[in-house]
Amino acid sequence: MGSETPEDVFDEVTGRDSSSIFKPKVTALVVSNSERKGPNLMTASWWMTAGYKPFRYLLAVSNKTYTHEIIEENPEFVMAAPSVEMVDALTLSGKVSGRDIDKIEHLGLETVPGSDVDVPLLKNATGNVELSVLDSFEFEGITYYFGDVENAYVTPDGLDGRILSPDADVLAYMGSDWGEEETRTKYRYYANLTAEAIERFPGDEVVESLPEDLQEEF
Numbered sequence: 660m661g662s663e664t665p666e667d668v669f670d671e672v673t674g675r676d677s678s679s680i681f682k683p684k685v686t687a688l689v690v691s692n693s694e695r696k697g698p699n700l701m702t703a704s705w706w707m708t709a710g711y712k713p714f715r716y717l718l719a720v721s722n723k724t725y726t727h728e729i730i731e732e733n734p735e736f737v738m739a740a741p742s743v744e745m746v747d748a749l750t751l752s753g754k755v756s757g758r759d760i761d762k763i764e765h766l767g768l769e770t771v772p773g774s775d776v777d778v779p780l781l782k783n784a785t786g787n788v789e790l791s792v793l794d795s796f797e798f799e800g801i802t803y804y805f806g807d808v809e810n811a812y813v814t815p816d817g818l819d820g821r822i823l824s825p826d827a828d829v830l831a832y833m834g835s836d837w838g839e840e841e842t843r844t845k846y847r848y849y850a851n852l853t854a855e856a857i858e859r860f861p862g863d864e865v866v867e868s869l870p871e872d873l874q875e876e877f
């Protein structure tokens with residue numbers, strides 16, 4: 660091992676800022692719905708895929724949110740991928756609680772009823788995934804929901820093979836930061852991924868560098 664330290668090689672950042680190095684990430688608009696409370700929207704970046712057979716997602720929901728109350732009443736939700744025109748919906752749904760305002764109505768968002776979940780899809784989103792909660796666990800005031808994918812939808816021609824089409828209208832989130840001046844405004848940064856930004860990298864060439872017996876396994 661050399662005598663270099665991580666600090667010699669890198670700038671150190673806080674744990675919070677470490678998530679910036681894994682951006683862009685598509686922040687989801689999570690739709691929930693219960694008979695008593697009606698539909699609600701929440702901005703959510705704490706999600707990951709969590710299994711293949713069946714395909715699953717894991718979503719972290721703060722117990723303080725209205726969304727948590729609703730999912731506890733009806734264990735289903737929709738994860739919508741916002742299109743560029745939905746930037747205001749992302750901001751508002753991440754700040755204001757559905758306890759205080761009907762966000763879907765206020766934003767004038769059009770919805771489509773879910774096929775296998777009693778939760779609406781967002782009509783102008785780039786895609787929508789219907790999920791039913793399979794299991795959940797709680798850790799430090801946050802509930803982690805495992806959702807089985809019931810159905811998934813993308814705008815017509817939104818996929819190019821298995822890849823999101825370069826022409827798809829998707830809003831990738833880069834994070835937020837305070838403005839330089841003394842202000843209460845938090846600036847949110849998005850990447851509008853255009854076709855030019857997407858490159859195809861060679862898939863398997865690196866395998867050829869492996870010893871021959873190991874190569875045969877691939």
Ligand SMILES: Cc1cc2nc3c(=O)[nH]c(=O)nc-3n(C[C@H](O)[C@H](O)[C@H](O)COP(=O)(O)O)c2cc1C
Nearest residue numbers: 702703704705720721724725726753754755756757
């Ligand atoms: C970019 C962004 C990402 C967020 N991600 C999450 C998340 O993954 N889980 C969560 O519980 N809250 C998250 N929040 C906060 C909620 O969106 C926020 O508390 C919202 O007002 C909750 O709405 P509700 O009370 O109507 O459910 C996020 C906020 C922003 C701005």
